[in-house]
Amino acid sequence: MTISIRTARTDDAAAIAAVAVASIREVATNYYDTAQIDAWSSAFTPQTVQSAFVTGITWVAADGGEVVGFAKWEPPTEFDLLYVHPSAARRGVAHALSEAVERAAREAGLFHLEATVSKSARKVFDAFGYELIEDFIRTVDGQQFAVARMRKELR
């Protein structure tokens, strides 16, 4: 697997939505119940992904021509989205995407990033050097999710 990181194009929207749905349904399902997983995954369609391109910067991780992960930075300080297809899990794809986000934030002169992190990604953000600000409940489509607000100082 040779991963390259690039900024997303409009025609990546369907592949990005498919990565999000697959990762939620296969990875996050270990942490949330069926109704929560249905609500979360239904937020990602090619249309909603394209709408999200309007703000911030989205990067994709590609293996050859295939999109296997994506991340979004919402300036100034929000690390907004991070998803990796289960077929590419634990190979450093999320790490490479997080480095792209951090590099861009540093280049913009920022000193920290924050993220709202699901239970399924908590250990990953721990590994990236994020620290807990607070645990809280986020409501999405009528479903309540235990999540964590986390912060990383950029040095």
Ligand SMILES: CC(C)(COP(=O)(O)OP(=O)(O)OC[C@H]1O[C@@H](n2cnc3c(N)ncnc32)[C@H](O)[C@@H]1OP(=O)(O)O)[C@@H](O)C(=O)NCCC(=O)NCCS
């Ligand atoms: C969270 C997610 C993006 C991680 O993607 P990934 O490419 O597998 O992560 P990486 O390979 O870059 O892992 C980086 C480090 O995080 C930690 N990590 C990753 N997955 C982990 C797991 N399941 N359990 C514990 N630690 C984990 C490890 O320290 C890992 O480094 P290592 O493999 O050298 O030990 C992916 O599992 C995913 O899409 N999950 C479902 C959706 C989700 O929760 N997204 C985040 C929304 S806030």
